[in-house]
Amino acid sequence: MKWWEFLLMFVIIIILLIPTIIRFTKNKGSKGSCSCGCEACNKDCPMH
Amino acid sequence: MKFALAGNPNSGKTTLFNALTGATAHVGNWPGVTVDKREGSYKKLGEKIDIVDLPGIYSLSPYTPEEIVARNFIVDEKPDCVINIVDATNLERNLYLTTQLLEMDVPVVVALNMMDVVKKSGNEVNATELSKKLGVPVVELSALRNEGIHDVMKKAYEVAKENRKGHSVLETEDFYDLITKVEEKFVELGESSPLFKAIKIVEGDEALCAKYPQLVELIKSDKEKYKDNDFGGDFEGMVADARYRYITANYADTIKKIDKKTESKSDKIDKVMTHRIFAIPLFIVIMFVVFHLVFSEDLFFINGISKGNAGISGETAINVFTGMGYDDIYLEEMTGVITEKYEEDFGDEADDKLNSAISYVANKVNVELQAKGEEIRYDDIDNLALEDMEIEDLQELLVYSGGDVEEVNPVIGIPSPGVFLQSWMGFVTGKLIDLGAMISETWPAWLSGLLCDGLLSGLDAIFSFLPQILLLFLFIAILEDSGYMARVAFIMDRAFRGLGLSGKAFIPLLMGFGCSVPAMMATKTLEEEHERDMTIRLTPFFSCGAKAPIWAMLAVAVAGSFLGDIFVFSIYLLGIVVAIISALLIKAFGKVKEVPPFIMELPAYHAPQFKNLMAHLWEKLKHFVYKASTIITAAIVLIWFLSNFGWAFWQGMVGIEDSILASLGRVLQYIYYPLGFTWGSEGWKYSVATITGLIAKEDVVATMATLGITEKTIALSNAQIYAFASYNLFTLPCFAAIGAAYGDSSKKGFWITLLWWLGCSYVVSLIIFWLGYLFEHVLVVGIIVALLLVATIILLFVYTAKKRKKVLAN
Numbered sequence: 001m002k003w004w005e006f007l008l009m010f011v012i013i014i015i016l017l018i019p020t021i022i023r024f025t026k027n028k029g030s031k032g033s034c035s036c037g038c039e040a041c042n043k044d045c046p047m048h
Numbered sequence: 049m050k051f052a053l054a055g056n057p058n059s060g061k062t063t064l065f066n067a068l069t070g071a072t073a074h075v076g077n078w079p080g081v082t083v084d085k086r087e088g089s090y091k092k093l094g095e096k097i098d099i100v101d102l103p104g105i106y107s108l109s110p111y112t113p114e115e116i117v118a119r120n121f122i123v124d125e126k127p128d129c130v131i132n133i134v135d136a137t138n139l140e141r142n143l144y145l146t147t148q149l150l151e152m153d154v155p156v157v158v159a160l161n162m163m164d165v166v167k168k169s170g171n172e173v174n175a176t177e178l179s180k181k182l183g184v185p186v187v188e189l190s191a192l193r194n195e196g197i198h199d200v201m202k203k204a205y206e207v208a209k210e211n212r213k214g215h216s217v218l219e220t221e222d223f224y225d226l227i228t229k230v231e232e233k234f235v236e237l238g239e240s241s242p243l244f245k246a247i248k249i250v251e252g253d254e255a256l257c258a259k260y261p262q263l264v265e266l267i268k269s270d271k272e273k274y275k276d277n278d279f280g281g282d283f284e285g286m287v288a289d290a291r292y293r294y295i296t297a298n299y300a301d302t303i304k305k306i307d308k309k310t311e312s313k314s315d316k317i318d319k320v321m322t323h324r325i326f327a328i329p330l331f332i333v334i335m336f337v338v339f340h341l342v343f344s345e346d347l348f349f350i351n352g353i354s355k356g357n358a359g360i361s362g363e364t365a366i367n368v369f370t371g372m373g374y375d376d377i378y379l380e381e382m383t384g385v386i387t388e389k390y391e392e393d394f395g396d397e398a399d400d401k402l403n404s405a406i407s408y409v410a411n412k413v414n415v416e417l418q419a420k421g422e423e424i425r426y427d428d429i430d431n432l433a434l435e436d437m438e439i440e441d442l443q444e445l446l447v448y449s450g451g452d453v454e455e456v457n458p459v460i461g462i463p464s465p466g467v468f469l470q471s472w473m474g475f476v477t478g479k480l481i482d483l484g485a486m487i488s489e490t491w492p493a494w495l496s497g498l499l500c501d502g503l504l505s506g507l508d509a510i511f512s513f514l515p516q517i518l519l520l521f522l523f524i525a526i527l528e529d530s531g532y533m534a535r536v537a538f539i540m541d542r543a544f545r546g547l548g549l550s551g552k553a554f555i556p557l558l559m560g561f562g563c564s565v566p567a568m569m570a571t572k573t574l575e576e577e578h579e580r581d582m583t584i585r586l587t588p589f590f591s592c593g594a595k596a597p598i599w600a601m602l603a604v605a606v607a608g609s610f611l612g613d614i615f616v617f618s619i620y621l622l623g624i625v626v627a628i629i630s631a632l633l634i635k636a637f638g639k640v641k642e643v644p645p646f647i648m649e650l651p652a653y654h655a656p657q658f659k660n661l662m663a664h665l666w667e668k669l670k671h672f673v674y675k676a677s678t679i680i681t682a683a684i685v686l687i688w689f690l691s692n693f694g695w696a697f698w699q700g701m702v703g704i705e706d707s708i709l710a711s712l713g714r715v716l717q718y719i720y721y722p723l724g725f726t727w728g729s730e731g732w733k734y735s736v737a738t739i740t741g742l743i744a745k746e747d748v749v750a751t752m753a754t755l756g757i758t759e760k761t762i763a764l765s766n767a768q769i770y771a772f773a774s775y776n777l778f779t780l781p782c783f784a785a786i787g788a789a790y791g792d793s794s795k796k797g798f799w800i801t802l803l804w805w806l807g808c809s810y811v812v813s814l815i816i817f818w819l820g821y822l823f824e825h826v827l828v829v830g831i832i833v834a835l836l837l838v839a840t841i842i843l844l845f846v847y848t849a850k851k852r853k854k855v856l857a858n
Contacts, residue, residue: 001492001494001700001701005492005494006698008495009494009495009498012498013685013686013689016503016681016682016685017682017685017686019677019678019681019682020678020679020681020682023678023679
């Protein structure tokens with residue numbers, strides 16, 4: 001693998017990880033669907 | 049503006065809340081689904097109205113956590129209006145709470161829910177008359193049918209603008225002067241809802257009495273006068289009695305009941321469903337039918353019949369359903385297995401190699417027959433095809449080629465709806481993988497690997513089981529919505545009491561079949577700390593939806609895949625059995641405490657609502673897709689990287705055996721070695737999958753797929769499959785559930801719970817594997833060990849029952 005292929009691979013991997021990173025850093029006070037992956041409502045979510 | 053929904057459990061508050069706010073909060077046809085308050089908004093009145101759904105309560109005394117949540121909200125947060133949802137089919141009992149709400153200085157609207165049921169049964173409730181007597185507006189409603197919802201909100205909006213002073217139905221009682229005396233003091237203190245608080249002080253409400261000891265002192269001598277009455281001076285009893293007397297005397301003429309001596313439909317159904325002896329076996333049968341419809345590859349048991357097990361001619365059964373005899377189907381399967389094996393082993397040379405193998409076996413058979421003086425079987429060996437050979441010769445050919453005859457196990461049944469859906473979904477996702485492979489043909493190896501072997505394979509593994517899992521949850525939702533699950537809690541109460549749990553604890557456990565997180569939160573309704581800890585400890589044993597893809601995958605891999613339904617059913621049952629044994633063990637070696645009695649109102653059976661069922665499934669689907677696009681994708685990508693690169697990753701891709709993951713997995717492999725499922729060169733993959741399950745249980749399947757293991761390539765014996773399944777069932781749940789357990793357990797209880805999960809999974813898996821191993825290899829010893837185990841469990845039952853009797857006697 002060439003160096004730029006490594007770079008491209010890590011960029012792709014990071015892009016794929018972004019939704020998960022956002023999910024765990026999301027504003028805790030926000031409303032909407034639960035973001036911890038469980039089915040409890042936002043307010044009760046143990047991951048918040 | 050803020051409106052609160054208050055009412056008895058299972059009176060339809062959450063259904064109304066969902067209808068008003070468009071939310072899809074979990075609605076269950078059993079009491080106690082809502083534990084905490086929930087908020088949403090209603091926008092059809094020109095002004096945004098915040099709606100708060102309070103947990104169901106029977107009174108405003110601070111005894112249960114639900115009552116405390118509801119009462120504190122109304123007293124402290126002063127909503128602009130309280131909408132009191134009243135179950136019109138049980139008016140008298142529901143009005144008990146209404147009489148207490150009326151005592152607060154807050155506008156109240158009474159919403160008579162379930163009016164459709166009242167009308168259907170021929171009864172009548174006079175809303176105008178009731179409104180006159182209560183002194184607040186009364187509106188008819190059917191939340192389930194969406195009738196009268198806007199009227200309730202309009203009325204609530206009107207009254208919310210007025211100031212309302214509380215009034216009491218106790219005014220004619222002789223002890224009312226005590227209430228007035230305290231009320232005046234509260235007015236002097238500038239307190240809100242002075243009448244309500246005064247009544248609570250007279251009742252001896254613990255929370256308020258502790259806060260205002262001077263007011264308790266104020267009426268102490270007056271109360272003495274009542275100590276010799278029928279209630280022995282118990283003011284709480286006197287007040288409750290006065291309320292019910294008032295309700296009976298005043299509201300009888302607002303209800304017109306057709307005097308029906310016959311039992312209601314629900315009563316008739318309950319005679320069977322909650323029968324003392326048949327109730328639990330019926331529950332087991334119902335659950336089996338559900339699993340059979342979802343996971344069976346042989347819906348009509350043709351496979352079983354075909355082998356003569358049911359005593360009916362197999363040929364006939366198969367002919368009816370398939371138009372073929374069992375031998376024909378077996379032959380077809382056998383030739384398929386042989387051809388596939390040669391293609392896999394020899395690629396382009398497969399045809400030549402197969403032809404020479406056919407010649408070899410056919411010649412051998414002819415020679416053997418000749419030696420016995422019999423006629424030869426195959427004349428034209430050069431043109432002989434597999435299909436022309438006898439079954440026994442094909443078996444010999446398979447053995448000669450290094451195959452295993454046991455693996456030829458044709459499934460000839462009609463698939464269940466679940467399996468049918470799964471195979472279609474598998475077909476579609478399979479095509480997507482093919483498409484991915486086609487597109488990425490010219491891409492660099494790492495990029496096509498990331499797309500096809502990583503992302504697409506991983507997501508295919510979990511998505512192909514999605515329809516099957518949705519179907520399973522549809523059936524569970526039907527059982528819930530119809531009111532049957534509430535009966536299950538009731539019939540389990542007696543069995544649970546012996547385990548130190550009440551039937552009330554069974555409700556969170558039942559919710560555990562969906563997701564452990566809300567289930568653990570629902571333990572808030574349990575009053576005793578030890579009962580809460582124990583329930584949380586047992587919740588993950590009730591297999592959640594995220595674990596279902598693991599069972600669906602293993603169901604296909606279990607030898608003789610027509611046993612898939614029985615396998616999945618047995619896993620769910622195993623969870624319940626181990627939960628019971630866990631409770632017994634904790635009780636046998638811990639302190640025995642009696643749990644409070646379980647009183648639950650059984651809701652009437654009703655046909656499940658299509659809208660509710662679809663809302664349930666929609667939530668599941670949304671949750672599944674959301675999880676797949678975030679945490680599962682992240683795990684798949686990381687697993688792909690770790691399984692394709694070595695520690696010196698800058699040197700480029702390596703074979704899976706030299707990868708980072710393989711080296712980590714091999715360490716774990718030894719930890720799990722006694723459990724059997726990590727035996728063999730691929731064993732480390734199963735240990736890695738188990739660990740990734742901590743992130744989300746669906747990751748177990750996704751990881752296996754990324755590592756090249758699918759339901760068709762699992763090379764484990766049945767004992768190993770069971771051990772793997774049971775380890776994943778009982779071990780630590782996902783991180784979200786561990787977080788919930790931490791939040792709702794006592795501190796000490798939480799650590800014991802973690803150790804329990806780890807220990808229990810290891811021990812149960814160990815027992816299952818070795819028992820299975822003995823059954824597979826030395827059957828007699830296996831049976832003896834199994835009997836000894838059963839005997840130990842029975843002794844455990846007897847011991848704990850004796851211990852409990854002793855505690856009760858003391």
